[in-house]
Amino acid sequence: MKVRTRLAPSPTGDPHVGTAYQALFGYVWAKVNGGEFVLRIEDTDQDRSTEASEVAILDSLRWVGITWDEGPDVGGPFGPYRQSDRLSIYRKHIDLLIEKDHAYPCFCSKERLDGVRKKLIEDKAPNRGYDRKCRNLSPVEAGERIASGESYVVRMKIPLEGECLFQDILRGEITKDWASIDDQVIMKADGFPTYHLAVVVDDHLMEISHIIRGEEWINSVPKHVLLYKFFGWEPPVYCHLPLLRNPDKSKLSKRKNPTSINYYRKAGYLPEALLNYLGMMGWHMPDGSEKFSVKDMIESFNLKDISLGSPVFDRSKLRWLNGRYIREDNSVDQLSEKLQEWALNPEYISKVTEVVASRLETLADWGYFTAMFFSDSVPVTEELLAVKDMECDKVLELLQVTVWKLEKVRDWNSTAIFSVLKEVAEVFELKLKALTGPLYGAICGSKIAPPLFDSMEVLGSDLCRTRITAAMDVLGGISGKKLKKLEKKYRT
RNA sequence: GGCCCCAUCGUCCAAUGGUAAGGACACCGGCCUUUCACGCCGGCAAUACGGGUUCGAUCCCCGUUGGGGUCACCA
Numbered sequence: 001m002k003v004r005t006r007l008a009p010s011p012t013g014d015p016h017v018g019t020a021y022q023a024l025f026g027y028v029w030a031k032v033n034g035g036e037f038v039l040r041i042e043d044t045d046q047d048r049s050t051e052a053s054e055v056a057i058l059d060s061l062r063w064v065g066i067t068w069d070e071g072p073d074v075g076g077p078f079g080p081y082r083q084s085d086r087l088s089i090y091r092k093h094i095d096l097l098i099e100k101d102h103a104y105p106c107f108c109s110k111e112r113l114d115g116v117r118k119k120l121i122e123d124k125a126p127n128r129g130y131d132r133k134c135r136n137l138s139p140v141e142a143g144e145r146i147a148s149g150e151s152y153v154v155r156m157k158i159p160l161e162g163e164c165l166f167q168d169i170l171r172g173e174i175t176k177d178w179a180s181i182d183d184q185v186i187m188k189a190d191g192f193p194t195y196h197l198a199v200v201v202d203d204h205l206m207e208i209s210h211i212i213r214g215e216e217w218i219n220s221v222p223k224h225v226l227l228y229k230f231f232g233w234e235p236p237v238y239c240h241l242p243l244l245r246n247p248d249k250s251k252l253s254k255r256k257n258p259t260s261i262n263y264y265r266k267a268g269y270l271p272e273a274l275l276n277y278l279g280m281m282g283w284h285m286p287d288g289s290e291k292f293s294v295k296d297m298i299e300s301f302n303l304k305d306i307s308l309g310s311p312v313f314d315r316s317k318l319r320w321l322n323g324r325y326i327r328e329d330n331s332v333d334q335l336s337e338k339l340q341e342w343a344l345n346p347e348y349i350s351k352v353t354e355v356v357a358s359r360l361e362t363l364a365d366w367g368y369f370t371a372m373f374f375s376d377s378v379p380v381t382e383e384l385l386a387v388k389d390m391e392c393d394k395v396l397e398l399l400q401v402t403v404w405k406l407e408k409v410r411d412w413n414s415t416a417i418f419s420v421l422k423e424v425a426e427v428f429e430l431k432l433k434a435l436t437g438p439l440y441g442a443i444c445g446s447k448i449a450p451p452l453f454d455s456m457e458v459l460g461s462d463l464c465r466t467r468i469t470a471a472m473d474v475l476g477g478i479s480g481k482k483l484k485k486l487e488k489k490y491r492t
Numbered sequence: 493g494g495c496c497c498c499a500u501c502g503u504c505c506a507a508u509g510g511u512a513a514g515g516a517c518a519c520c521g522g523c524c525u526u527u528c529a530c531g532c533c534g535g536c537a538a539u540a541c542g543g544g545u546u547c548g549a550u551c552c553c554c555g556u557u558g559g560g561g562u563c564a565c566c567a
Contacts, residue, residue, distance in 0.1 A: 008567090009567090010566080010567045012566075012567070042567065044566090044567080045566055045567065047566090048566070048567085049567095106565095110564095110565075113564085113565085117564090121493085124493060124494090125493090125494085127494070127495090127563085128493090128494080128563060129563070151565095153565050168497095171497070171498090174496070174497080175496090176495070176496065177495075180494070180495050180496090180563080181495095181563090182563080184564095185564080185565050187565085188565040189565055190565080192565090194564090194565070194566085194567085195566075195567050196567095199567090214561095215496095215497065215498090215560085215561065216560095216561055216562070216567095217561095217562095217567095218496060218497065218561075218562080219495075219496055219497090219561075219562045219563075220562085240497085242497095242498080242560095243560075243561075245560080247502095247503080249559060249560065250559095250560075250561095251560075251561075277504095280504065280505065280516095281504075281505095282504095282505090283505085284504090284505050284506070288505075288506065288514090288515065288516090290504090290505080290515085290516060290517090307505080307506095308497080308498060308499090309498070309499065309500090309504095309505095310497095310498070310499095310559085310560065310561095311503085311504065311505090312502095312503055312504075313504095314503050314504065314517070314518085316503085316517065316518060317503070317504065317516080317517040317518080318517095319517090320516090320517060320518090321517090323529095323530090327530070
C-alpha cells in the first residue's frame, strides 16, 4: 500500500505549533515509507476562515522546513486542495447519502436546538445531542419544505444502538456506543459541508493511507468510519497523536503559552531546533540522542513507537536545544547570516529606525532605544505596570481585555492598534493614557521608549501579545474564575 | 455530568516479569574563568493507590484516584 499522509489545517487563526507537530510526524511517516505528504486546507467554515491565515500557515510551515508534495500552492493529481474549491464534490456525496437514506434534511432552527440542548443539560440527561426530530420526516414533506425555500441542514443517520469499534494504531481497539452519538450535521445551511463529511470524502479521494492528527479527534472517529461504510469505502489507518500541553497539563493554548509558530520565529528560535524539539514530544531516537534532524528521524522513525503520555511543551528545554544548535552548528559567519535573516536586515532596521529617529542625538543612541525590537522578552517590573489610583487587579483586567482585542486585529498596523486601545480605554471609562502606561511597561520594559503604537506595529502581533501576557504574570496573573467572568463581560 | 483516552523524577524521554529504575531540561553545589555564558564534575528528585496473576511485578489484568479530551450549522 502506498503511504500517503496529510496535514489538514483550518485557516482560522495563527499558525499553531501543534500544527507543526502533526505536520512533522505526518511528513516523516510518509518519507519513511517513500510516500507522499499532502497539504489540504480545510476552510469549510466560511465565517472564520481567512486567506490571510492560510497564507500565514503555509508561510510558517515553509519556514519551519516542512515541505509537501501536493497542496493548494503546488497542485497535484488529487486537487483541488482547498475544500472551498471542492463544494460540488461534497454536494454529490451528500445527495448520494440522502438517496440511500443514510442522511436526511433537518429544518430545526438554531433556537430550537439551543433550547433542546439546554433542557437536556438541565435534566442531566446522559446524552446532550440532537433529539432527531426531523429524522423521520417523509421525503415528500421534506422535499416540499426545501422547495418552498426553507432553510435546512443535512444530518447523517447514526445507528440508534450497538457499538462502533475501530482501531487506533497507538491505542489498539477503541469502542463507543452509537447511542452516545447524535445525528451529526454533514451539510450546513450555507451549503458547505461540515468537517466530518469533507474530511472523509477528501481523505478517500486523495487516497490518504494514514490519518495522523491530534487526540482531540478520537471521539469523532465513529462518525467517520460510519461515513466510510455508507460510501462503501475502506477507512485509512488512524493514528491519534497525544496533545501538546501547557505546564498545567491542559491542551496547549495561547492563553498560557505562546502557540504561534510566528512567535518562535520572531523570538529567535531556529526552525531546525523547533522541529527537533517537537520530534522529542512522544518520540525518541533509538540511541536516545536528543539532538537530531528530520533526516535522522526519517531513518529510524516508526509510528508505533510514539508514546502516549501527553507531553508538556517546555519552553526552557526548547531554549536549551535551540542554544545547542546555535553554538554547535554555526560558525560566527553563519550566525551573522542568520541574524541578518532574522532581524538585522535593511527592511527591519529601517522600520525600527523610523520609529526612533526623532529621539537620536547620536547614532549610538540607536542601540539604546532599539534594544526592545531585537529581543524576545523585556524586563518588566510591577512598578512599570502601575497605574495611578488603580488596583493591580484592575490593571490585570485591562491588560487581559487588551490582549483579547488585539488578537482580533487582522491588519496589524499602528492605526488599527490605536483604535483598539482607544476602544478598550472607553470600555473601562479611562483615559487612553491609563492604558498606554502599563503597555509601555509591558511592551518596552521601560518608561523611556519610542511611540507605543508604532513600536507595536514594528514588533508584530505575536511578540506584543506574548509580552503583555508575560507582564500579567509579573502582576500575579488572573485566576481562572475571574478570567471566565471577565470573558463573559468583555469578550465579543 | 455522559462517553472516550491517558498515567515512571517538577518537565521531556528511557528500562526489564528478577534493575542500585537510566539520560536530558530545570534546580542546587563545585571546577574552569576578569564577569556572565559555554564546558566539565557532583547533588536533589519518580514507578499514583488498592487488589489480583506470578516464585517474583514499575512492566500483565481489574478497580480506585488523578489528569486530559469530547459532547456546535468550529475545525
